[in-house]
Amino acid sequence: MQPFTYAPVADAAGAAARALAGAQFIAGGTDMLQLLQENVLQPGELADLNGLGLAGIGEEPDGALRLGALTRLQEAADHPLLRERCPVATEALAATASPMVRHMATLGGNLLQRTRCLYFRDVSTPCNKRQPGSGCSALEGENRHNAILGGSEHCIAVQPSDFPVALVALDAEVLLRGAEGAERWVPVESFHRLPGDTPEIETVMRPGDVILAIRIPSHAMRWRSHYVKVRDRASFAWALCSAAVALRLDGEGRVAEMRVAAGGVATKPWRLVRVEQELLGHRMDRDRVRLAAVWASEGAVARPGNAYKAPLLQHTVERALLEIGGLA
Amino acid sequence: MNAIIGQPVSRVDGPAKVTGHATYAAEFDLPGLAYAAMVLATIPRGHVRSIDRAAAEAAPGVLAVMTHEDAPRLPYKQIAQRPQVDAQSGEQLHVLQDDQVRFNGEPVAVVVAETLEQAVHAAELVRVEYARSPAVTIFDAKQGRPPSEGNAKAGRVPELGRGDVEGAMREAPVQVEARYVHPREHHNAIEPHVTIAHWEGENLTLYDKTQWVDNDRKEIAHVFGMEEERIRVVSPFVGGAFGSALRTWPHVTLAVMAAKRVRRPVRLELTRRQLYMAVGFRPHSEQHLRLGADKEGRLVALEHDVIQQVGRYEEYAETALSPTSHLYQCDNLRARYRLVEMDTNSPCPMRAPGVVTGVLGLEMAMDELAAELGMDPLELRLRNYAEQDQQKGLPWSSKELRACYETAAERFGWARRKPEPRSMREGGMLIGYGMATAIYHSDRSGGSASVALTGNGMAVVRSASSDMGPGTYTSMTQVAAETLGLPVDHVRFELGDTNLPYAPVHGGSITMASLGNAVVAACRAVQTKLTSLARAAQQGPFAGLAEDAVVAREGGLGRADGSGPVVPYAELLRQHNLGWVEAEGSAQPGEETKKYSSAAFGAIFVEVRVDELLGTVRVPRMIGAYDVGRVINPKTARSQCIGGMVGGLGMALEERAEWDARFGKVMNANLAEYLVPVNADVAEMEAIFVPNDDRNFNPLGVKGLAEVAICGVAPAIANAVWHATGRRIRELPITPERLLG
Structure with missing residues (x-):
């Protein structure tokens, strides 16, 4: 951990000025402290936003x-x-x-919040996100936590x-x-x-x-919505995969509006437009939901460690849709 | 007075722990304390080409930077008889003694500074250039070799068996064969390893996290070529260890060297990430089993190979074949134990070392055999019940495993289990019932204790033991209180200091069977001493009485014929103008080891709920019944057992080191990615103790209960997952990718 100074700021303008001078922000600190302790970040100053x-x-x-x-x-x-x-x-x-x-x-x-990619967090290994140009260790490494969607040859961090x-x-x-x-x-x-x-x-x-x-x-206040998270233990764990669904049914019980997104599987929160399209204008039933959910992993690039996330994503989306549709 | 042994006494050190008054190793706040931080190698094998320490030395607060270039050359004398907690052959890591790098994470420098933050920062400024050599970082079971003679002599034998396995297997009408994989696991106790080294002239005091102060002193004395008498080790509280603090690790040596260099007390505490490299771990294992049975389910042939990883500079091996050698009756057996050398830090004991591994394979294979036979898994165990230790050819000193099976099965409702897999469902979830047997051999070792009776009515009992969590403080207090006839709050037990009478290692489930009997002996000795004083006195109630006319009872002395009052110890001391009277006692194993084989037993029954769509497993119920001999304190014993269940749950479903062979390194070296169970994972857990009192094994009648509690849990869960899903997941942990794969 590099020594740093601590600067509480009173307003957004003050925060901006500190940031432009090289400070990193700290608010809750739950991730920042880990990043400092592990030497992933070395700010010269921490600007505390809690007074804003x-x-x-x-x-x-x-x-x-x-x-x-x-x-x-x-x-x-x-x-x-x-x-x-x-x-x-x-x-x-x-x-x-x-x-x-x-x-x-x-x-x-x-x-x-920064990625939990094992290589981003261990400064003894190459990581393009932490040290641009050093290489991505996750591509051929321990990547069960990594992304199947939205990745590049430079990074597959979730x-x-x-x-x-x-x-x-x-x-x-x-x-x-x-x-x-x-x-x-x-x-x-x-x-x-x-x-x-x-x-x-x-x-x-x-x-x-x-x-x-x-x-x-x-x-969005008119929508029904639901979140399903799959993790390695019952609590206090990152999503291996998650699905968020929000929708409005019309008077006939057909999907009038819908947004579906996935977490834990992509380099950013991942909207599943194709799944939405499969369901828009239709009544939700088990078969339609199952067939729609298959589209969730469209475009996935799987590696040995994270290949399971493709079926898991389909199943998680299916579960979320079944539950919100009262079909579970 | 009511019996104190067997009562659920709350932890006597509980208030001190929850109010922060218990002082752990890191918390000894010595005047002038300086802080050390390690620089660890980042390659798996090779040597240090150069070290640029200039920036570190110039950093604020830095007192010293030490590398192999300027560290003192240490004698590293051999210990005549290597303690069992050490690797039995090879050489322990000689830290900062040369430019070689033996594994990723080997210390290559240590920095000492005024504050922890300054030390950590300066350590990050040390620039090390390495020359990398080819490293062995992939576990290849085919490279397995037998353990060395040193390990074989210490009981980690390369082979054991009896009868004609090949012949019997050929004839066996029912056979199963399977391979099981269990990944490298880490202890992850709450308290990190830490040492404070404090030199005063030629005398050294260590405040250390250790399960064995006496051996810690011996190890450091040999590393530095010092007389043991010049070293004191203090370790009154240990925040969990699970075996990781049995032996003395290189960072202790670093702390001692650093303190010598800066002429100040130095604290060296490992970070969570460093704990995955600087201390040991449970080694990766693969095992192969073949079971042959007749149509009634009687085992006729049993073949079991266990292959584990080992470091290359020293050889740590385990007794992984022990459960197979005697858990079931089987006339034809062959078991082999092999080691695969890898460039890694050395593994070390972790709760039920070796045995939990052997039980895992055997109990998963037994479940597969039961399925093949179409037989209830519990019935299969009963048909193969070992009435004696067949390998040793000795009767058990006691064995109440049948009662364990019956009690736990009844309590669990095993009879409700439908035999077919995938046949039980609830609310869209697949339900599975699984069971397994647990065993851990019971051992004793020599130890001693002292008891002082004081004028204020207290008894102070002392021994250099440890309490890493099981409740040694409490259970030893109970043993002394009952023996002396005093209330629990009139007895104080002190431990964790080499100034106290010698105690054996606090590991291997031996503490109560070993030291408990020494405490009894010390109590008897002090009573005898007081009796002699009272009889020899010129006056007083017992003056001049014959030896057998005075007995200790109810917290004092009385006449053997029951006449007259009982005079409390404290009153006798006052009568004789004595402030206190003290005596020592010891106990060691005797002839019983030649007459009997001893082990603790258990039967574990679990229910799992599997969400088949998402591949997740949860464990709503776990019930274990245990034969651990006599139970000194059912409350702390229960804690031990449910702790073991939680550990086994982690082993089955969560724990795994994610090892990157390119770097020879554990990548998920923190508690956010190396998962252990949290409260939400733990539902109903029940530990039942079947009545037993094993006086054949030792006078207190106890066996041991730390290790047995984790054995059998993971296979019971894996077997339940099969029952729920019809899928045999033979590689742990059972995570979504394995259930979806």
């Missing part, structure tokens, strides 16, 4: 929900409005980490968070404040970037950007 006053969940005039970036995961998981209207979000949050971690970790930080997967299903947006003070909304679906040949760049955030809030739009 960005916590809390509120309803906007149009019925959308606005979630402050510094809201703790547990607070969001327990929030009555969110639980009632967006179960996929609170189910994903409740399935995240452990109660202790959830009481510290923030929603904004969860969007930026974005490990649960919550953003639910947010993609809910068509949510992230509010960013740029270094110059301008605010802009970015769909969560396009917030994370594919690794391509620059796996070290993980999101569309620019230097000095600060996440202010997340907004779940009013139309």
Whole structure:
């Protein structure tokens, strides 16, 4: 761990200035402390965002929900409005980490959580994300945790968070404040970037950007939604695979609107458009669900360690659809 | 007074632990304490070409940087009789003694600084250039070779058997054959390994995480060529160890060297990641079994090969063949044990070393045989019940395994099991019932204890033992309290210090059978001493009485004929103007080892729920019945057993080192990726102790219960998964990719 200075900041402008001067942000710190201890990151300064006053969940005039970036995961998981209207979000949050971690970790930080790829976390091994150009050890290595979707020859690291997967299903947006003070909304679906040949760049955030809030739009409040997470143990484990589904049925019981996303299998929260297309306009029954779920792994590139994720993804999506359709 | 042995006494050290008053090795806050951090090699084999230490030496707070270039050359004297906790042949790692790299993670430098953060940072600034040599990092069972003579002499034999296996197998109408794989596992105790080394002149004190202070002292004395008397090892509390703290690891030597160099006490604590390289682990194993039976299910031939990984600089081996040699009656047996050399740090004992491995293969194969025969798995075990230890040709000192089977099966509701796999379902889940037998050989070793009776009515019992979690503090207190006739809160047990009477290793489930009897002997000795004093006195209630006219009872002395009052110890001490009286006692194994074979037994029954679509397994119920001899404290004993069940659950479903052969390294070296069970994995668990009192084995009648509790759990779960799904998953852990594959 490299020595660093600690700088609490009072507002977003101050945070931006520190970041432009080379600081890393810390909020809940649940991931940052690991990255520091393992020497994965060596910031000269940590700018503490906790004084920014960005916590809390509120309803906007149009019925959308606005979630402050510094809201703790547990607070969001327990929030009555969110639980009632967006179960996929609170189910994903409740399935995240452990109660202790959830009481510290923030929603904004969860969007930026770094990958759990074994090679990213062990500084004695090559990793393009940690050290661009050094090579990807996961391609031919221990890759049961790694991505089958969205990878490149440079990186197959999974974005490990649960919550953003639910947010993609809910068509949510992230509010960013740029270094110059301008605010802009970015769909969560396009917030994370594919690794391509620059796996070290993980999101569309620019230097000095600060996440202010997340907004779940009013139309998502009309949807039923659900999250299914598969992991190696019953709690406190990363998703081997997860599926988030949100949908609205019309008066005839046909799927009028639907968004499906997957986690644990891709380099970013992965929207499954083809699965949605297979079901839009149709009534959900077991056979249709099963056939639709097969499309979940379309385009998957499997390696010996993670080949299981292709069938697992299909099955997880199938399970989520069956459960939300009352067919389980 | 009611019996104290057998009562569920709460941990006497519990309040100190939960209030933070228990001082663990890392917490001894010595004046002038400096902090060390290690630099570990990043190649699996080769040598150090150069080390650039300039940046580290210039970093703030750095007191010293030590590498093989400037570390003192240490004598590393041989111990005349190697302790069983050490590798039995080869040479332990001689740390910083040359430029060679023997495995990924070997220490190549140590940095000492004023603070931990400064030491860690400076260690990261040390730049090491390596020359890499070809390394053996892939486990190839075909490369297996027999263990060396040193290990064979220590009981880790290359081969054992009886009868004519080939002939009997040819004739056997029913046969099964299977291969099982179990990956490298790590102990992952909560407390990391840590040593504080403190030199005062030529005298050295070590505050260390260890399961055996006396041996720790001996090892360091030999490494440094010192007299043992100049070393004191202090280790009052151990935050879990599971075998990882049995032997003395290289970082202890590093701490001692570093403290000498900077002339200050030095603390060296391993990080979680370093624990996967700087101490040992349960070795990767593959095993091959062939079972032949007659149509009634009687075993007629049994063949079992166990192949394990081993390091190349020293040879650690296990008694993996032991369960096969005597768990079942079978006249024709051949078992072989082989080692595959790899460039890795050395493995070491981990709860039920070797035996848990051997039981895994044997009990999974027995389940396959039961299926082949169309026989209930429990019935198959009963048909092959070993009435004696056939390999040793000795009767058991006691064996209540039948009662274990019956009790656990009844409690579990085994009779509800439908024989066909995939035949039980509930709420969309497949349900499976599985069972297995557990066994762990019971041993004793010599040890001693002292007891001081004091004027304030207390008894202070001392021995250099350890309590890594089973409750030694509590159970020894009970043994002393009952023997002395004092209430539990009038007895204090002290351990974990080489200044105390010698104790054997706190491992191998031997502590109570060994040291418990020494505590009894010490209590008797102090009573005898006090009796002699009272009889020899000029006056007092027992003055001048014959030896057999005075007896100790109810916390004092009284007349053997029952007349007159019992005079409490403390009152007698006052009468004789004595502040205290103290005596030592010891116990060692005797002729019983020639007359009997001794082992603890168990029967484990589990229910699994398998989500077939997602490939996940959960264990809602686990019931074990155990014959561990006499139970000193059912509360701590239960904790041991459910702890073993949790460990076995991890072994079956979660634990695995993800080894990258290119680097010769465990990649998931942290608790976020190397998974052990969490509370949510653990549902109903019940441990039942069948009545037994094994006086043939030792006077206290105890056997041992740490190791047996993990044996049999993983095969019972794997067998239940088969019953649920019809799939034999022969490689652990049973994770979604294996069930979906």
